[in-house]
Amino acid sequence: ERITSYIQSLPIAPADRRRLLELVPHLHREKTRFYSSMVNDGGIVLRDAIQRANKIIFQTAKTQPQCEGMSTTVVGALFHDDRVTIAHVGDSRLYRLRGGRFEQLTLDHSLLQALVDRGFFSPEGAHRAANKNYVTRALGVEANVEVGLREETVEKGDHYVLCSDGLSDMVEDSDIHLTINTFGDNLGAVAKQLIQLANDNGGRDNISVLLAEILEGLPARKGLVEKVMRWFSRVVPGWLAHRYPSEGAAPEG
Numbered sequence: 001e002r003i004t005s006y007i008q009s010l011p012i013a014p015a016d017r018r019r020l021l022e023l024v025p026h027l028h029r030e031k032t033r034f035y036s037s038m039v040n041d042g043g044i045v046l047r048d049a050i051q052r053a054n055k056i057i058f059q060t061a062k063t064q065p066q067c068e069g070m071s072t073t074v075v076g077a078l079f080h081d082d083r084v085t086i087a088h089v090g091d092s093r094l095y096r097l098r099g100g101r102f103e104q105l106t107l108d109h110s111l112l113q114a115l116v117d118r119g120f121f122s123p124e125g126a127h128r129a130a131n132k133n134y135v136t137r138a139l140g141v142e143a144n145v146e147v148g149l150r151e152e153t154v155e156k157g158d159h160y161v162l163c164s165d166g167l168s169d170m171v172e173d174s175d176i177h178l179t180i181n182t183f184g185d186n187l188g189a190v191a192k193q194l195i196q197l198a199n200d201n202g203g204r205d206n207i208s209v210l211l212a213e214i215l216e217g218l219p220a221r222k223g224l225v226e227k228v229m230r231w232f233s234r235v236v237p238g239w240l241a242h243r244y245p246s247e248g249a250a251p252e253g
Contacts, residue, residue, distance in 0.1 A: 098155060
């Protein structure tokens with residue numbers, strides 16, 4: 001609509017105006033493809049980064065005897081266009097707190113999660129189960145790894161927690177939620193308190209925690225339509241001056 005209105009306002013000949021208006025549907029189709037590619041690109045960026053890391057770990061474990069058997073898990077997030085693209089391998093997790101609801105957005109690649117999916121454990125019982133660190137995917141085990149991808153909308157006020165199983169195995173989800181509510185205005189304090197809780201509960205593994213809070217919207221980058229608008233504003237005045245040098249405007253006949 002903005003481009004159509006702009007074209008309608010131009011002092012150009014009706015035939016030229018019609019030709020420009022015929023381009024508008026094509027611009028809207030390109031805009032849709034542009035935003036779709038932006039969303040897909042988020043997953044591609046994270047997936048490719050994780051797969052490159054996997055190859056490096058795999059080759060290192062093969063060529064350096066002291067690193068034989070080395071592997072790890074990973075979770076990452078890319079915030080863009082009022083959305084978040086999430087990528088993970090293994091049982092590193094991403095949680096979101098929104099409007100009082102705290103939920104895990106990733107699904108563990110683990111034997112225990114497979115048992116939960118098949119009804120052998122409830123999610124609550126799974127947290128207390130033994131041998132819950134048997135992961136079904138990890139970086140460095142094979143030359144290639146399948147990366148789990150997910151995309152969610154982002155809202156102002158959201159809190160996100162990315163963590164290794166060193167936290168999630170030792171601290172109940174309800175306690176992570178309570179800690180964010182208690183220290184939410186200070187993400188550094190939240191991270192320190194969560195690590196302290198994990199250590200107080202036994203600290204049996206490395207503990208990695210990353211937190212993010214959405215303070216304002218993450219609008220989409222300028223798309224094709226906006227670029228065309230800027231192009232029109234730069235090019236059309238010069239085109240008018242060249243096409244109608246005496247008047248600076250088109251005859252209406």
